[in-house]
Amino acid sequence: MLGEMPTDKARQLAVEAGLDLVEVAADARPPVCRIMDHGKVQYERKKKQSDGGKTHRTQLKQIRLRAKTGDHDIDFKVRRAEQFLKRNDKVKINVMFRGRENAHHERGREMLLEIIDTLQEVSTVEKPPSMESQRMMTTILAPKK
Known part of the structure; x- marks a missing residue:
């Protein structure tokens, strides 16, 4: 002063x-x-x-599927998951089972493994497919560095 x-x-x-x-x-x-x-x-x-403008906090995005989800719907959700991963967000994929679907957990595991295989170029598996509750199987994918 x-x-x-x-x-x-x-x-x-x-x-x-x-x-x-x-x-x-x-x-x-x-x-x-x-x-x-x-x-x-x-x-x-x-x-x-x-x-x-460059700061981006990583978020956990969820994608929900059912054991009877059709191939086209799965492809659409996989493309959306790929967009999330490219934006540097983690993706949690849930396969929900209802009623008789509970007897076919292997179908849900196959779906998740197929999705993981499709997204292996842009992601790494943070948590492999496993039953999270009686009615839900989940996996978590993280973006590749």
Whole structure:
């Protein structure tokens, strides 16, 4: 805080300090100026702005299937899982069993293994297919680094 002073004196102080005289508030009377390294401030502002859009927190996305889900529907869900993985999200794939389907857990395991095989180029298996509850088999896929 140097207080009010003539512009010439402020410029001279800035030159002596090897810094810039930057007008902060032009509308104020008298105009408010600050002695600082303007290049450094611009660089930091630009860096902060460019880093702001790049942050992506990994989320766990779920895809639900049934033991009787058709091939086309599975293909559609696999494409969606691939999009999630490319966005750097983890994918949890659930196969739910109802009624008589409970007797055919091997069908659910085959579906999950087939999906894992399809997505092996973009993902790694974080948790292999296993029964999570009496009615649900799950696997978790993480994006490849």
